[in-house]
Amino acid sequence: MKGRELLINLCKACDSGKSTAKLHSQILKTGFSHDGFLTTKLIPLCATFSSIEDAQKLFDEMPQRTVYLWNSLLRAYSKHKRWKKTWVLFKNMVSDEKGEKTLPDNYTLAIVLKACTELQLLKQGKILHGYLWKHEKIRLDLFVGSALIDFYSKCGEMSDASKVFNKFEKPDVVLWTSMVSGYEQNGYFEKAIAFFSRMVVEEGIAPDRVTLVSLVSACAKLVNLKLGRTVHGFVIRRGFENELSLVNALLNLYAKTDSVTVAEKLFKMIEGKDVVTWSSMISCYSHNGAAVEALKLFNEMINKGCLPNAVTVVCALQACAVACDLDEGRRIHELVSERGFDLQISVSTALIDMYMKCLSPDEAVNVFSKMPGKDVVAWVALLSGYALNGMAYKSIGIFRVMLSSGIQPDAVSMVKILASSSELGFFRQAVCLHGYVTRSGFDNNAFVGASLIELYSKCGSLDYAIKVFEGIIDKDVVLWSAMIAGFGIHGRGEESLKLFYRMVKSSKAKPNNVTFVSILSACSHAGLLSEGIEIFHMMVNDYGLDPGSQHYSIVVDLLGRTGEVDKAMDIINRMPIPVEPHVWGALLAACRIHHNVEIGEVAAKNLLGLEPNHAGYYILLSNMYAVDGKWGNLEQIRTLIKEKGLKKMIGQSMVEIRNEIHSFVADDKLHSECENIYELLGQLEVIIRLQL
């Protein structure tokens, strides 16, 4: 064999840094160091086994630079995700400055378009696309095509992606898949599914594992369990059930469709679980309120030697928040700091949220203040957290600071600030925020509209809520639900019912689980027992909806308020789903009102078994004993609270004086103090909200 051929064959055999270095020195010795073909082979080897700098050196030493040589270096940088460098290199390649302009080929364009995608260089990518008009051969290359489609879809330009796709007479499965996942990633889930069925039914193209991943993701986002299960069946028939990414996507589907038991079964069957598998299952538990299982799994994962990544800790922190488990949350915080995960905004934000939900706002603020870059999600976690901790008066100030630091709110953050303000109940602030919503063009968003309705309702201004509601012509189900709830919290159950039936009769919007929460609780607040029970039956029989534990707790509450404690107990005994704490809580509260210590103790026993660290429930129980004069039992409970070191949220009261809100820790003196201020200032409204 000739020397050069031998070296080429040696390239193929290289599988380590050592063998690469050996080969390199051999090439130098035998005088082939300027051989273009050999160097093109050597560059990727160097980049993988040695360093990208060494690969660059090889390139720099070449007297002549062919398009192949450029491509190998470009690909090396792209493999190392050095996108900026890739882009700069490409510009050097095609620039005429030193008279060494090299024309890019289809390989070059696929790489560079990928760099544009990652760097979100929309304008530059479009220029490249324009360049292709004159180069049909490159343009119709399938690899360039998929890179272009991916570029447009990741820049959020699906119409352009579709234009590229349509230029291909015979798109292959990758091109079809790029479109399906493009629609999926841009939130057009139905379109993704429609595109998939066009591909399979009309074109007869067999989807591969990647296509199915995108399809399953679309099902998960649409919370479409039925279709998802069909796809799962298809996956098994095609023999893809060991494809990890695909199974992980299916696991996520079951997580998002509240099919915890199915998810558990699938999880146990998965061989070679990776960090995504574990994270998905942890997230599944957190998402479905099974925080204890989530944290158990998190520890099991670590014990089994699977290293959690930033996403995993976010899922675990969510579980801590759900479980109100401050200790575990702090432990994970330590782990996060050790690994340096807290540099990621999502992790720090999850920490803020966790501390807030565990009622430790100081620790949350501490995390927030240490964050180097704060995005809108972090700000909103902070301001919602304050509201959650009884300091809603701080939220609006934080919102202002956020705006002045140049962060643009999105629809979700508007919903959150409106919700935080509704905790406060200041009418004037509601009007201001309403103005902001209108000026910023958020008023066509159904969720924002619903939040406004809720805000006005909670500020005591049903008239304004109705105005917002009636002002929206195309009423979404969330708007109906919000308005029904609005009447409900004012005790105007009859009007809630009227509105509910108006919706059923005249609107295209169909009541969903949330609507039934609103109408049932409206009935409960107004004591409309028979009407409420009728609605509950309607939900099951006419709408085929499965009542969640929230619906059950309202029905228990409804029965409890009207004194039917035994019937409430009966309902709980016949529940087809696990009885969650708040259902027992509703029963306990009813027992307190109606002095039913016997059932009350049953409720309390179950309740404290499920949530042993919730101070509120102990207080409810102790109040029940107090009403009944069972001071011994009461003392026991109080001691228990002390022993466990349970935290009760600090009650705060607020006064608005000349547009500024002042807060006080609630005590007996406060009421007279507020009254004094009110008297002193006469025209000012005084709001006192004492919390348990």
Next chain:
DNA sequence: CTAGGGTTAG
């Protein structure tokens, strides 16, 4: 020499 995909925070 090359492509499309899975878990996360308000």
